[in-house]
Amino acid sequence: MLLAETGQALIEHSARNALASGLFERVAVATDSSEIQDLLRAAGIDAVMTRADHQSGTDRVLEAAGKLGLRDFDVLVNVQGDEPEVPREDLALLVGALADPQVEIATLCCPIDDPAEFLSPQAVKVVRDARNDALYFSRAAVPCSIHARDGAAQDTGALRHIGVYAFRPAALERFCGIPVSRLERLENLEQLRWLEAGGKIRVLQTRRRALGIDTRHEYDAFVARWRSRAQLGTP
Numbered sequence: 001m002l003l004a005e006t007g008q009a010l011i012e013h014s015a016r017n018a019l020a021s022g023l024f025e026r027v028a029v030a031t032d033s034s035e036i037q038d039l040l041r042a043a044g045i046d047a048v049m050t051r052a053d054h055q056s057g058t059d060r061v062l063e064a065a066g067k068l069g070l071r072d073f074d075v076l077v078n079v080q081g082d083e084p085e086v087p088r089e090d091l092a093l094l095v096g097a098l099a100d101p102q103v104e105i106a107t108l109c110c111p112i113d114d115p116a117e118f119l120s121p122q123a124v125k126v127v128r129d130a131r132n133d134a135l136y137f138s139r140a141a142v143p144c145s146i147h148a149r150d151g152a153a154q155d156t157g158a159l160r161h162i163g164v165y166a167f168r169p170a171a172l173e174r175f176c177g178i179p180v181s182r183l184e185r186l187e188n189l190e191q192l193r194w195l196e197a198g199g200k201i202r203v204l205q206t207r208r209r210a211l212g213i214d215t216r217h218e219y220d221a222f223v224a225r226w227r228s229r230a231q232l233g234t235p
Contacts, residue, residue, distance in 0.1 A: 013084035030064035056190035
């Protein structure tokens, strides 16, 4: 989060991207790092300290929402700090999912067209049902086509999860009230807690591939993209 080879820390890029979207009444960073809090406040970005013992980012968001008095909002959006380039239209798509009164939690995905990405445990995959609700999230290569029946499509339709969520505040509170689940521990994916308890997550597909930063290679690629945009005057 503190890598700053563009002149700004990665976490600052993510916060400024959310602010620039113009979609949110308030943007704040939830952190357990005083170094990150001080950096952001010096940059004029709202930041709130949370406990260091949270099991997941979702649990941290609930604490921050309470401290900031945000639980009366219609929608709370969690953009992870390693997602500095989520396009405005994708964030709007995410928020718009909750226009359906049956949707309590929504997130995003994009197609996977790189075999290495499909096999990488750093890339979280999601499988959806016919309503675009999540069936499962996994670090494994799913759906698996090794035992595909005759006539099955060669293209698995694999989808990568993008680490942003929109919650109804009441659903966020219920989510965090559920004990950490077996599958959540196994895959180290907090959203499985909600699915394992019988909840639904609407997963909407974006037009662009994910540009989240989980590895040094992905950070280097982000820096290269940022410098290219800076040279064109559109950072």
